[in-house]
Structure formats: structure tokens, C-alpha cells
Amino acid sequence: MSVQFVAYIDEAGDEGFGKLKAEASSAQSKWLVLGGILVRSNIDKNLPEWRDDIMSKFPNKKNRDIHFRHLNHAQKVVASEYLSNKQFGICCVCSNKITLLDSSQSVKIFKQKGYLYNYLTRYLLERLTWAVRDFANRTTQSTELRIVFSRRSGTDYQSMREYLILMRDGRERIRPIRSIDWTVFSPDNIKVENHSRWAGLQLADVVTSATAAGLEPNIFGNYEPRYATAFAKRFISRQRSILDCGLTLIPQIGKSPLDAQQRDFINGLCEKWQAPGP
Structure with missing residues (x-):
């Protein structure tokens, strides 16, 4: 009998380019982060309880589903810290959209609706399937991955x-250097569901938005690394590193124009992950 894994996927940021360089609060996000959580099926049944535990800490909240952007700072810290010792993996792919403006060809391609989202989906599925396959190799068990996307308006999931x-x-014209591992995943194993009805999608929102907060400046130009740093040990890894696996930057960290605070955030995640302890 195969071991079943489920990945719940959400995004933080947007695909827009029109006001990308603006400093106003109405400007579009400088980053698009696509990510989520990876759990074994026997853990999947615990996710509603985790979500309810988090919401029970906010007795004045009327809605019983988690939207990270609707939490205040203290609540975001509590939610992130709660997840720090739970049994699941995190994988986030983070696109620095500013770099796409360097090429008119890139802008032309990624301004098309859904292109950047689908591009990051490919990166994400590569890394999620690697993690599931690595589990299969370590345990000599057969494995299977199911994907649940948080429904977003305008996304053509059938085309995806x-x-x-x-x-x-x-049948691609240009074969990729890397690929999704099709031995553990089938395109038939994709579902699209509403955020409000699935605890797994709400927890995916927490980890994805928390990671984005360490990279995306707020209206004052500041970052918040504390959220994602709280659950740094949950990022999946490859060859003892979360970079280009649980945390993937596009372009890679050496080519991305990061400022000192963003680099400190990434280095802090890596150091926290490598540190001894639970």
C-alpha cells in the first residue's frame, strides 16, 4: 500500500507589473510567493484541529477561518509559533518580480494572465515531488502526492x-533541466477548493504569507522576518539545505537584488533550520 501525501497550495502577492516600481500603498507587490504545506495522509486529518486551536486563541474573531492578512501582528506571531512544532513540511517559491522588468521579452510573457503563477507552480511541484520521492527512496515504500490549490479567480486550472x-x-519544445517527478504525482491528482472550507488551505495561507512578509516591504519599506523564522525548521530540505528546495528564490539568491534586511531574513531561516533542537 502506498504512502499518501497531500500538499495544500496558496499564494501571497500578485502577478501585476503596472505599478511595480511605485512606492505608494496601492502599488502591486514586488514579490509573488507560491507555497504551502506538505503532510502525510495520516496527519492530514489533524489539520482542522490545528486551525481550530489557532483560532481559539483569538476569541474576539468572528470568522472561524484563518486569513493571515486579517490578523494583527501579535496574532500572526502566535499562529506562526503554534505551527513551529507540528509535523508537516513547507515549500515556498518566491519570484522577485522586479527582475522580470530587466527584459522586455520577460515582461511581455509574464504580463499574460496566469503565466507567472503557472511558472511558479512548475517550480513548486518539482520540489514537492522531490521531497515525496526522497521519502520513498529512504523508506523503500511506494508514494503518491495529491495537490489541493486554493481557488483564485481567473485561473484556468484545466489549462494548467x-x-x-x-x-x-x-512533448515540450524545449526540455527542462529539471522536472517534476512523475513517478509520485499525476496531473489527475489535482483539486481546486475554496479557502474557507479547507483547514489545509488556511494553514498554507499562514506559511506562504508569513514567508512573503520577510521579503515584501510594507508601505513603510520595512519587513517582518519573525513570522517565518518561527517555523524555519519546517521547510523541506535537500542535501542539508532549504535553499532551492523548501525556500526557492527566482532568480537565485546570488543573482537577486536583495537588500541587507532581505538577506538577513534568508540567512536567518537557513541558520535556524540548521541549528540543533526540535
Whole structure:
């Protein structure tokens, strides 16, 4: 019998480019982060309890589902710290959209609706399937991955599924250097659900938005690394590193124009992950 894994996927930021360089609060996000949580099926049943535990700490909240952006700072800290010792993995792919403006060709491509989202989806699925396959290799058990996306308006999930099938069947014009591991995942194992009805999607919102907060400046130009640093040990890894696995930057850290605070955030995540302890 195969071991079942489930990944719940959400995003933080947007795909817009029109006001990307603006400093006003109405400007579009400088980063798009696509990420989520990876759990074994026997842990999946615990997610509603985790969500309810978090919400029970906020007795004055009328809604019983978690939207990270609607929490205040103290509540975001509590939610992040609560998840720090839970049994799940985190994988986030973070696109520095500013760098896409350097090429008119890139702007032309990624201004098309859904292109950047689907591009990051590919990176994310590569890394999630690597993690599941590595588990299979370590345990000599067969494995299978299911994906649950948080529904977003305007996203054509059927086209995404068809493109994944094209990739799986090797019909791309240019073969990628890396690929999704099709031995553990099928495009048929994708679901799209509403955020409000699935605890896993709400927890995916927490980890994805928390990670984005360490990279995306607020209206005052400041960052908040504390949220994601709280659950740094939950990021999945490869060859004893979370970079280019649980935490993937596009472009890579050496090519991305990061400021000192953003670099400190990334280095802090890596150091916290490597530190001894639970």
C-alpha cells in the first residue's frame, strides 16, 4: 500500500507589473510567493484541529477561518509559533518580480494572465515531488502526492492540468533541466477548493504569507522576518539545505537584488533550520 501525501497550495502577492516600481500603498507587490504545506495522509486529518486551536486563541474573531492578512501582528506571531512544532513540511517559491522588468521579452510573457503563477507552480511541484520521492527512496515504500490549490479567480486550472500532461508526456519544445517527478504525482491528482472550507488551505495561507512578509516591504519599506523564522525548521530540505528546495528564490539568491534586511531574513531561516533542537 502506498504512502499518501497531500500538499495544500496558496499564494501571497500578485502577478501585476503596472505599478511595480511605485512606492505608494496601492502599488502591486514586488514579490509573488507560491507555497504551502506538505503532510502525510495520516496527519492530514489533524489539520482542522490545528486551525481550530489557532483560532481559539483569538476569541474576539468572528470568522472561524484563518486569513493571515486579517490578523494583527501579535496574532500572526502566535499562529506562526503554534505551527513551529507540528509535523508537516513547507515549500515556498518566491519570484522577485522586479527582475522580470530587466527584459522586455520577460515582461511581455509574464504580463499574460496566469503565466507567472503557472511558472511558479512548475517550480513548486518539482520540489514537492522531490521531497515525496526522497521519502520513498529512504523508506523503500511506494508514494503518491495529491495537490489541493486554493481557488483564485481567473485561473484556468484545466489549462494548467493540460500543460502538466504535456510536460509529463515529454512533448515540450524545449526540455527542462529539471522536472517534476512523475513517478509520485499525476496531473489527475489535482483539486481546486475554496479557502474557507479547507483547514489545509488556511494553514498554507499562514506559511506562504508569513514567508512573503520577510521579503515584501510594507508601505513603510520595512519587513517582518519573525513570522517565518518561527517555523524555519519546517521547510523541506535537500542535501542539508532549504535553499532551492523548501525556500526557492527566482532568480537565485546570488543573482537577486536583495537588500541587507532581505538577506538577513534568508540567512536567518537557513541558520535556524540548521541549528540543533526540535
